[in-house]
Amino acid sequence: MPRVNRAIELLAQDQPIYYHTTQDLTYEGGKAAAATWADFINVDMEHHPYDIAGLSKFMQGLADAGPTRSGHRMPAVIAVVPVTAKEEYIIRANAWMFTQVLCAGVHGILMTHCNSPAAVRAFVESCRYPFNLEGVGKGLGEGQRGSAGQAHAASIWGLEVPEYLAKADPWPLNPNGELLLGLKIENRHALQYAEILTQIPGIGFVEWGPGDMGMSMGHPDAHDPPYPAEMWAARNRVFAAAKAAGIAFLEGMTRENVAERIDEGVRISSAGRGGEEIAEIGRKHSKRTMPW
Numbered sequence: 001m002p003r004v005n006r007a008i009e010l011l012a013q014d015q016p017i018y019y020h021t022t023q024d025l026t027y028e029g030g031k032a033a034a035a036t037w038a039d040f041i042n043v044d045m046e047h048h049p050y051d052i053a054g055l056s057k058f059m060q061g062l063a064d065a066g067p068t069r070s071g072h073r074m075p076a077v078i079a080v081v082p083v084t085a086k087e088e089y090i091i092r093a094n095a096w097m098f099t100q101v102l103c104a105g106v107h108g109i110l111m112t113h114c115n116s117p118a119a120v121r122a123f124v125e126s127c128r129y130p131f132n133l134e135g136v137g138k139g140l141g142e143g144q145r146g147s148a149g150q151a152h153a154a155s156i157w158g159l160e161v162p163e164y165l166a167k168a169d170p171w172p173l174n175p176n177g178e179l180l181l182g183l184k185i186e187n188r189h190a191l192q193y194a195e196i197l198t199q200i201p202g203i204g205f206v207e208w209g210p211g212d213m214g215m216s217m218g219h220p221d222a223h224d225p226p227y228p229a230e231m232w233a234a235r236n237r238v239f240a241a242a243k244a245a246g247i248a249f250l251e252g253m254t255r256e257n258v259a260e261r262i263d264e265g266v267r268i269s270s271a272g273r274g275g276e277e278i279a280e281i282g283r284k285h286s287k288r289t290m291p292w
Contacts, residue, residue, distance in 0.1 A: 004157050004178040005107045006068070006290075007040040007076040008171050011180075011204070011248055015288050016262050018269045018279035019078070025054030030061020033075070034068065037276045037292055040076035040180075045101075046112055050082050052100045059105040059156050069291040073158045076107040078180060085111050085119035085183075095126035095144060102127065102168070103149030105156025108180035108204075113212070115189040117196045124170060124202035127181060132169045135201035170202035172246075182250065184209045185238045187216035194238050198245035205268055207250035208238040224252075239265070253278050259285045 003009040010017050017039040022029065025043070033041055043055060062074040079101040083094040098109060111123050121140060128143030136142055154164035157178075169177035181202055185194050186209025198206055213234050214222030222231060235251075242249040243265060250268035253261045258269070258281050269278060283292065 002071050004073065004159070004167060005076045005171070005180060006070060006072045007078075007107070008178060008180055008204070009072075010039060010288075010290065011267060012172075014267070015290070016267050016269065016282050016286055017248075018275065018282065020275050022058075023048050025051050025058045027057040027061040030058035030063075031065040032061075033058070034062050034065035036075055037279060038075060039279075039292070040078050040107070042110070042270075043077060043079045043106070046080045046082050050097070052104060055079070055101065055106070056104045056152075063105070063156050063158070071291075076180065077105075078108040078110055078182070079106045080110045080112065084113035084115075085123055086113050086115040086189075088116055088118040088122050091119045091122040091126060095122075098123070098126045099145060099149065102145070102179075103153050105153045107178060108182065110182040110184065110207075112184045112209075113187060113190065114183045114185055114197055115187065115193070117193055117200065120183060120197055120200050120203070124181060124200065127179060128169060128202070129165065131165075132174060134169075134174050139199075139201045171204055173202045180204045182206060184212075185241075186210075186212040188213070188234070189216070191234050191237065194241040195244070198238075198241040198247060203245075203247055205248035205250055206238060206242045207268075207270075208235050210235070210252075253282065255281060258282045262286055 007017050019040045019042050020038045021042040021044055066074045081097045114120050125141050126144045129145050130143040150164055151161055154161045167178040170179045170181045171177040182205040184207055211223035239249050248267040251266045253269040258278050
């Protein structure tokens with residue numbers, strides 16, 4: 001049996017993964033997305049409406065239209081919620097958002113503006129059930145996620161409730177976990193903690209967010225290269241921290257540099273314009289055998 005989360009299965013094989021972003025949070029949108037070329041689907045509710053009703057319909061559409069050609073029930077879905085990790089109190093006050101997207105059946109969450117290690121630890125704790133003890137006392141406190149929504153999430157994943165409860169935990173902290181939690185170290189305030197943030201148990205990937213990083217350094221529109229020297233230094237620091245922590249690094253790739261980025265160690269590609277072609281080139285370069 002494949003894992004629930006195709007993105008985790010591939011990362012565990014050291015295979016690069018590719019994603020696309022959708023705002024079509026409808027049942028029909030989910031059915032159409034079930035056949036996507038991407039390994040996971042990014043649902044951006046940071047800059048777009050926080051739409052749990054729509055997300056739930058989208059997830060049901062994905063489940064009903066599966067399985068994928070790789071044999072998974074659906075592509076993985078990673079949600080970005082409209083809350084930042086700038087301070088711990090922000091996370092504690094808004095943990096209900098994590099509960100709601102997880103109960104809708106998503107397979108992971110990407111956290112923005114991770115300026116505070118305490119806030120990131122609170123983020124991981126908010127996504128975990130209290131009976132999962134890996135990492136507790138070793139950088140994490142007890143899980144804070146409560147009971148009640150697991151039956152619906154289990155039905156989306158195609159699992160019985162006890163199976164879901166056992167698997168709804170962050171990987172690679174829990175080797176059997178199926179949740180993929182990520183961080184954006186995307187401003188100069190977060191950058192100073194890059195080596196600490198990437199070592200927090202429960203985090204599976206990180207990106208450096210060039211658009212926001214550039215703004216925080218005084219560059220209004222430096223999302224795309226060529227970057228100023230200070231932004232390259234920021235990128236390389238976050239990348240080095242990810243490597244040291246043994247977690248995946250996310251960065252945009254192009255047709256021209258996808259092979260170079262893979263050889264460098266980038267393992268997640270944001271796929272905007274030309275994403276499907278970039279993924280095709282990358283999969284051939286990494287000799288991927290899993291269908292897509």
